[in-house]
Amino acid sequence: MVPILKHGKFLIASIVSALTDQDLIQLRDELANKIGQVRAHGVIIDVTAVDVLDSFATRTLRDIARTVKLRGAKIVLVGIQPDVAFAMVQLGLSLDEVDTALDLEEGFSHLRRGEERSRHAG
Amino acid sequence: MPAETRVAIDRETDIVTARQKGRELAAACGFASTDQTLIALAISELARNIVVYAQRGEIIVKSEFGERRGIEIVARDQGPGILNVALALQDGYSTAKSLGLGLPGARRVMDEFEIDSAPGRGTTVTVRKWVR
Ligand SMILES: Nc1ncnc2c1ncn2[C@@H]1O[C@H](COP(=O)(O)OP(=O)(O)O)[C@@H](O)[C@H]1O
Ligand SMILES: [Mg+2]
Numbered sequence: 001m002v003p004i005l006k007h008g009k010f011l012i013a014s015i016v017s018a019l020t021d022q023d024l025i026q027l028r029d030e031l032a033n034k035i036g037q038v039r040a041h042g043v044i045i046d047v048t049a050v051d052v053l054d055s056f057a058t059r060t061l062r063d064i065a066r067t068v069k070l071r072g073a074k075i076v077l078v079g080i081q082p083d084v085a086f087a088m089v090q091l092g093l094s095l096d097e098v099d100t101a102l103d104l105e106e107g108f109s110h111l112r113r114g115e116e117r118s119r120h121a122g
Numbered sequence: 123m124p125a126e127t128r129v130a131i132d133r134e135t136d137i138v139t140a141r142q143k144g145r146e147l148a149a150a151c152g153f154a155s156t157d158q159t160l161i162a163l164a165i166s167e168l169a170r171n172i173v174v175y176a177q178r179g180e181i182i183v184k185s186e187f188g189e190r191r192g193i194e195i196v197a198r199d200q201g202p203g204i205l206n207v208a209l210a211l212q213d214g215y216s217t218a219k220s221l222g223l224g225l226p227g228a229r230r231v232m233d234e235f236e237i238d239s240a241p242g243r244g245t246t247v248t249v250r251k252w253v254r
Contacts, residue, residue, distance in 0.1 A: 021134045054166040055221045083159040091227035
C-alpha cells in the first residue's frame with residue numbers, strides 16, 4: 001500500500017517499500033480519485049526508497065503521470081536514486097514525459113513554479 | 123563458499139523476493155552497489171517474464187567464488203516458449219504490448235546472456251556478471 005498525504009493543494013505519495021505491481025496500479029487509481037475529492041493542483045511521487053525501477057514500473061509511472069495530467073493536476077517524480085537512474089538508462093528505460101526533481105523540496109518548488117506561471121497567465 | 127538461492131515464481135510478489143535475494147547474494151559476492159542494482163533489475167525483468175508469459179517457474183541465483191567472482195542467474199519455466207527468439211531479443215519487440223526491453227535490457231546490463239527457448243518446451247535464460 002502506498003499512503004497518499006495531502007499538503008495544501010498538493011498530494012504526496014511516498015513509495016516506502018519495495019514496489020509491487022499491485023501497489024502501483026492501486027496508486028494510479030487512488031490518485032485519480034483523490035485529485036477530484038480534494039481538488040489537488042499537483043502530485044508528488046517520492047521514489048527515494050525504491051530499490052529498482054524496471055520496465056513495468058516505468059510504464060506504470062508513465063501511465064500514472066498521464067492519468068494525473070488528464071485529471072488536471074501537475075505531477076513530479078522525486079528521489080530517483082543514482083544507482084536506480086543509472087540502471088534504467090542501461091536497460092533502455094526513459095521517463096521522458098514525466099517531470100522529475102531531485103527530492104521532495106525540489107518537487108514542491110517545481111509544482112509551485114507551475115502554479116505561479118498559471119496565475120500570471122490567467 | 124559458493125552460494126545458491128532458489129525462488130519459486132508464481133505471482134507478482136515473488137518478483138520482489140527474487141530481486142532482493144539476488145541483490146543480497148550480489149552484495150555478499152563483492153559487487154558494488156551500482157552493479158547490485160543492475161543485477162536486481164535483470165532479475166526483475168526475467169522474473170516478470172515468467173509471471174506474464176509462463177505463469178510459473180523459478181529463478182536460481184548462484185554466486186561463484188572461483189578464479190573469477192561473479193553471479194549467475196537462471197530464469198526457468200515450462201511455459202509456452204518463444205516462437206522467434208531473435209525477434210524477442212530486439213528492443214521494443216513485445217507480444218504483450220509492453221515496452222519490449224526486458225530481454226534485450228537484461229542482456230545489456232549483464233556480461234553474459236544465453237537463452238534456450240522453443241514453443242512447447244519452455245524458456246531458460248541464463249545471465250552472468252563478473253565482479254570487476
Ligand atoms: N519466459 C517467457 N516465456 C515465453 N515468452 C517470453 C518469455 N520471456 C519473454 N517472452 C517473449 O519475448 C517477448 C519480449 O520480452 P521482453 O523483452 O521482456 O519484453 P516485454 O515483456 O515487454 O514484451 C515477450 O513479448 C514475449 O513474447
Ligand atoms: Mg518482459
